[in-house]
Amino acid sequence: MKKIKHHLTEQLLMGYAAGTLPEAFNLVVATHISMCDTCRAALAEYEALGGEVMLESDPAQIAEDALEATLAMIDGGRFVEKPAPLRDQRSMFPGPLQDYIAGDIDSLKWRKIGGGVSQLVLNTSKDASVRLLRIPAGTAVPDHGHRGTELTLVLQGAFTDEEDRFAAGDIEVANEDLHHTPVAEEGMDCICLAATDAPLRFSGIVPRIAQKFIGI
Template identity: 60%
Template sequence: MSKDIKHHLTDDLLMAYAAGTLPEAFDLMVATHLSLCDHCRARAESFDAVGGHVLEEQADAASMGSEALAATMALIAQGAPTSKPARPACSVLPAPLQDYVGGDVNAIRWRPIGMGVKQAILPTTREATARLLFIPAGAAVPDHSHNGMELTMVLQGAFSDEVDHFARGDVEIADEDLHHTPTADISEDCICLAVTDAPLKFSKLMPRLFQPFLRI
């Protein structure tokens, strides 16, 4: 799978992920992509290593308090955490997403948003929004631009727009400069994870009218 991924995350996103400064929705996107992409996972691990070295070098690092040992022993006394049920070997949703959905695709609570397109908004903090999108084969998301950043990762099928073609594991990074019309390949329904830190800017009237109700 990883060798087939052509569109990766940026160093800025990976460094922010390592530093713990991303909104929850963007954290979910990065974790989901890393679960499929060996290339980005290796880069992320290198940033983690750098961060760990910096912490070790901090001369003013706080020493452990006298209560630290007692707190650690109390955690040990609670026993090992309950193991989670095994996930299916072949699944559309990578492990980080299954934890949010409570299973694979059949557990998603889809809501129609028009023209056969469906969405499921995931529970994250308010700084950004994460949603799963279902786009029927050959269908298009209404043309739009962006008020902020939008990351879209393909989980099933593929889509094309004015930029390129995106298949499973690929992430498209869109900002205020991109105006596009993502269209699912005719061969298969497309399922994506999309995260945004600001509402989209739709060109046509009808999507703009329904936008507040759909939280897009």
């Protein structure tokens, strides 16, 4: 893999370390970190800092019977340890993402959303959504802006937009200030993992009509 050029922001790394991000964003961040030595090292620093803060904080007050109540729930079967899913070392999907999908690119149940682009929505909490996008080589995603934050991680191929070029491992962090038209490069379909916490703002009338059906 080529050197990763576009990385996570400090805010995203801190939010991930603190556990305050939506599940959809956590998945994209974890997948990028599994691919990126730079962000993995930065995360370790934030986690170490968080540990120091906890050590210096005042102890939290809990109920006197908290331990007994927890042990009772364990004995009652409320907590069941689930076996870790087996990960396919041959898959193009990084480990964190394999926990959410079964199969490889061509075996997934892609849904056409127009212009040759396909998506697979992943099951996460409702405060944000995340999906795999398959963009045919040379194809443009409809021109759009953002009502919130969008994280787009490239897993295969590359795309370009008004900001830069994004290849495998790169992540684009978009907000309300960015209006762009991503175009997949020729030669290979572009596979992305994209999370949003608000609907996109499409310019064209056809994408706006289709938006209610494709949920992005």
